[in-house]
Amino acid sequence: MDNFLSFPSDKPQDSDQSRSNLNSDSSSNSSLASQSSLPSVPSLTSSLDLPTAGAAAHHRCLATLKGHSSYIFSLVLAGKHLYSGGSDGEIRVWDRNPCSYTPSHNHTISDGAKSAVKSIFVLSDKLYTAHQDHKIRVWKINDSGEKYKMITVLPTISDQFMRLFSGKNYVKVRRHKTSTWVHHVDAVSSLALTKDGSFLYSVSWDRTLKVWRTSDFKCLESVQNAHDDAINAVVLSNDSFLYTGSADRRIKVWKKKDGEKKQSLVSTLEKHKSAVNALALSSDGSVLYSGACDRSIIVWEKGGGGGAHMTVAGALRGHTKAILCLAVVSDLLCSGSADRTVRVWRRGSGNSYSCLAVLEGHRHPVKCLAAAFDSNYGRSNGDSGKSCLVYSGSLDFEIKVWRISVL
Numbered sequence: 001m002d003n004f005l006s007f008p009s010d011k012p013q014d015s016d017q018s019r020s021n022l023n024s025d026s027s028s029n030s031s032l033a034s035q036s037s038l039p040s041v042p043s044l045t046s047s048l049d050l051p052t053a054g055a056a057a058h059h060r061c062l063a064t065l066k067g068h069s070s071y072i073f074s075l076v077l078a079g080k081h082l083y084s085g086g087s088d089g090e091i092r093v094w095d096r097n098p099c100s101y102t103p104s105h106n107h108t109i110s111d112g113a114k115s116a117v118k119s120i121f122v123l124s125d126k127l128y129t130a131h132q133d134h135k136i137r138v139w140k141i142n143d144s145g146e147k148y149k150m151i152t153v154l155p156t157i158s159d160q161f162m163r164l165f166s167g168k169n170y171v172k173v174r175r176h177k178t179s180t181w182v183h184h185v186d187a188v189s190s191l192a193l194t195k196d197g198s199f200l201y202s203v204s205w206d207r208t209l210k211v212w213r214t215s216d217f218k219c220l221e222s223v224q225n226a227h228d229d230a231i232n233a234v235v236l237s238n239d240s241f242l243y244t245g246s247a248d249r250r251i252k253v254w255k256k257k258d259g260e261k262k263q264s265l266v267s268t269l270e271k272h273k274s275a276v277n278a279l280a281l282s283s284d285g286s287v288l289y290s291g292a293c294d295r296s297i298i299v300w301e302k303g304g305g306g307g308a309h310m311t312v313a314g315a316l317r318g319h320t321k322a323i324l325c326l327a328v329v330s331d332l333l334c335s336g337s338a339d340r341t342v343r344v345w346r347r348g349s350g351n352s353y354s355c356l357a358v359l360e361g362h363r364h365p366v367k368c369l370a371a372a373f374d375s376n377y378g379r380s381n382g383d384s385g386k387s388c389l390v391y392s393g394s395l396d397f398e399i400k401v402w403r404i405s406v407l
Contacts, residue, residue: 031232031277031293032338032365034321038273038296044314044353057344057356058405065399067092072393075370078122079145082370082391084399085117091129109139109148121191128200130188136202138217155182156217171224182219184208192236203244205230211263221262227252233279243288245276251290271298271312280326289333291323297335313351318343327369329388336366342392344404359402364395374403
């Protein structure tokens, strides 16, 4: 059996050169390229290199999950499981129980396409996966959560057929090539789902934003040229503002206004000087975090006008290479970088932030993160503090599981 688990040892790991040759697409390679930081944006932390004095958290690596034979591009927590997606198209399902950390019983999901899994989203009994081959796959999860069946690929065959016979359904995608507007024509990089599961949003390196109705998986809308370059990330707030981050260095804010059927661009956030790779929202939706190749995480706060009006509070600095992924749990922000580390930041009162921990152990860039409270920690330790589990996926083919304890 190729799935196995190794626990961390005290022996230091050898330093290897970070792998940046992910595939032939320049959009993917450029996300690892580190560029100069942002001198015009003030830092919100007092230290660049070490956890803030007096604010450090206890942390340790609980385990290293092995089994993938390719780069790990995506992670998501759902129920009792951790889902991970690899660059070879394989999706693995792990038991997230902190007492075991073993792979679920042969839960490896694949349709044989071998197309990199760029993003994963789970809601109720549906698993949505975004792929390098321009497609979104939808999987049905059985009641026990032990079997997975692919039920459709987006766009569906019926949706494609409906668009074939009218010229107005075709858009120009290359100099001498057209396609129906329901198709993504490059890697689907990120997904977001409304809280009730009614609508799915997808963004792609083809610079489009698409909206899908999940009741029949019909593509309702495609925003062509939503950005000037590849779109790398999308997040959705509870008040229905949609944020997209792109290699064009911009973050755009979208909203379907009352009485309208289509998304409207309501704001463009411009501060990064290089490609935006990752976005995350605070738990209450009042703060947006953006990570880019400029090695900085910009903190955007809502103004008086709601989600469309965001002001720069400052930047979190400390990573020495491009920011590749972000994850939020309560007042903690986790960031993964091409510098092979994960940093844990804590949001305090006002605009104060502290770096609680620097998690070291990966041998290659950290490409994806997932985080959640450790519900077992307080009961088993009799501790009044809080503890969270952070899962980091890397280009070293491994997932590391960390416990962060904040007193």
